[in-house]
Amino acid sequence: MQIQHLLFSQGFGTRRICAGLVEQGLVEVEGQLLTDPTQSVVAQGLRYRVQGVQWLYQERAYLMLNKPAGYECSHRPGAWPSVYTLLPAPLRQRGAGAVPGVQALGRLDQDTTGLLLLSDDGRFIHRMTSPRHHVPKVYELQLRDPPTSQQVSRLLAGVTIEAGSDPVRAAACSAAGAQALQLTLTEGKYHQVKRMLAAVGNPVERLHRSRIGALELPADLAPGQWRWLQPAELDALR
Ligand code: URA
DSSP states (O other): OBHHHHHHHTTSSOHHHHHHHHHTTOEEETTEEOOOTTOBOOOTTOEEEETTEEEEOOSSOEEEEEEOTTOBSSSSOSSSOBGGGGSOHHHHHOSOSSSOSOEESSOOOTTOEEEEEEESOHHHHHHHHOGGGOOOEEEEEEESSOOOHHHHHHHHHOBOOSTTSOOBOOSEEEEEETTEEEEEESSOOTTHHHHHHHHTTOOEEEEEEEEETTEEOOTTSOTTOEEEOOHHHHHHHO
16 A cells, blocks of 8 residues: 555545655655655554554554543434544544544543443444344443332333333342442433432432443543553454
């Protein structure tokens, strides 16, 4: 693949800009400065630098972000900054679809923290977010009051959060501290956790997602930080 095409595929701008980056001596491949935008490179496993920043070629992007509070999971946020502003520009610009760049796999509320996955692989996004696949998501809840065993039983048995629709239930639910619960959902209706807890009369005060399927939010990923998924993590999710 020509280096200019590789840069374009990885989100470094228009074809013209990508050619310009090479011509201006801003692109290094395996320690060597390139000057010819048509220079062929082997994309798979390629390590390269653009303006001094190291990148690894990724045919598709799969990442995790530790979402901080105060960010919206939307490309067109209303009142809060977008989570996408926490990612470097090439990740926001990859691909050439109607909505370019990586997309969050589902949404977390503005005030919810924790594990958010993002990708530009449409099939992967569909599979992970489809209600048919029941990918379990684990939430850590701080509640207004200590949870009672009756509330836990109701959450497991199913509660109605929308008049006229079927009850929704937690796949797992257990106390995790004086005013804390750990709750697992295999579906993702709008504000589902908060509405379920409101339905049992114990509102959520803080909500954090700690796990999606086999993937746990790593303790060393600080709020606001992102990283690529390791191949083994991706396999485990799939
Ligand atoms: N359920 C909610 O109520 N909010 C979230 O952000 C995620 C799940």
